[in-house]
Amino acid sequence: MKIRQIETFLAVAEAASFRRAAEVLHRSQSAVSAHVQQLEEELGLPLLERTTRRVSLTPGGKVLLGRCKSLMADLNAVAQELKEEATLRRGRVSIGTSPSISTHRLPPIVAAYQVQYPGITLELHEAFASRMYDDVLERVTDFAIGPRVDGLKDFDIRTVIVDPVVAVLPATKPWLDRKTVRLDDIAREPHLAMPRGTAIRAVIEDSFRRRGVVFEPRFEVIHQQTLFSLVEAGLGVTVLPLMSVPPQRGNYVVARLRTPEITRDVCLVTLKGKSLTPAAARCAEMIVSTLQAQFRRK
Structure with missing residues (x-):
């Protein structure tokens, strides 16, 4: 059996029409009929019952349809995988x-x-x-x-x-060894922040506003690493996503925010x-x- 013959048989079986199958396959109706006839001759049994009104499957055709649909799906999947692997080379x-x-x-x-x-x-x-x-x-x-x-x-x-927001605090009292802090604990501390227009700044301002506190940072900087350096220098505290914290932490305390817990997606x-x-x-x-x-x- 040739793949083109099987492809043609599947198209006719699913469309229940030689004409519609020819349109789907962009082949002539005579070519479609020839492919199905060749397949039937090779297998030695009829696959389709043809009438003037419709085309239906014989018992043998039903068996072939079930097996070939799975086979063609596997072949198409392999071809797609190979194409994708080729595109990954460049x-x-x-x-x-x-x-x-x-x-x-x-x-x-x-x-x-x-x-x-x-x-x-x-x-x-x-x-x-x-x-x-x-x-x-x-x-x-x-x-x-x-x-x-x-x-x-x-x-x-x-x-x-879901990335939790944390407080980054100077490594001095009263923050030493703190694992968690409340927003109220740091609300009156001098704050260091990213500029307006950043997503994290909007989250922080909204959280402070809900607590009835106006967020007025002491310093605004555009680089997050600068915030960590300012905290290490004892110039204030900052609130950042946990993802922003370096894997190798410096001389500062990182504490989870509680009451309220703040996260970002x-x-x-x-x-x-x-x-x-x-x-x-x-x-x-x-x-x-x-x-x-x-x-x-x-």
Whole structure:
């Protein structure tokens, strides 16, 4: 049996019509009839019952249909896998991300992907949340990993992890050995913060507002690492996502916020209705699975 004959038989069986099968396959009706006839001659039994009104399956045709549908699905899956593997040997993937993720978490994952797929050219676009989403919309990036922004309609946004917000405090009394703090405990301390327009700043301001406190930071900086340096120098406290905290911590205390507990969603952001290339999909999958594994251990 030849694959083209099986393909033709399946099309006729599913359409219950030689004419409609010919249209689906973009072949002449005579070619479709010839393929089915050749298959019947090779098997030595009729597969289809033909009348002037319809085409139906014989008992033998029903058996062949069941077996061949599974066979063709497997063949198509193998062909798709091989095509995807071929595209992973070359190409380009552009990743959008926020600073809280790109500073410490993303570089090892990107490096591992580059080792596994050396033929793929990677681009990394770091931006605050609003710009990060714009880059996906304008197709500057294939996808983004970053904080959720509500009220946007052009994106598919999938939560990857729920990232707790923590207080970063000077390694002095009364903060030494603190594992948790309440927002009220630090509300009157001098605060250090990211600028307005960043996702984390909006979360913090909203949390303070709910407690009846106006958030007025002492210093605003654009780099998160500067916040840690300012805390180490004893100039105040800061509130940041846990993901922002370096793996090798400096001379400061990191305490979970309680009463209220504050979290943010870290999401995979793609353009609605647009499929990722195999290379981009594999990259996104690696980032998502690695981040989820890291946070399951916490």
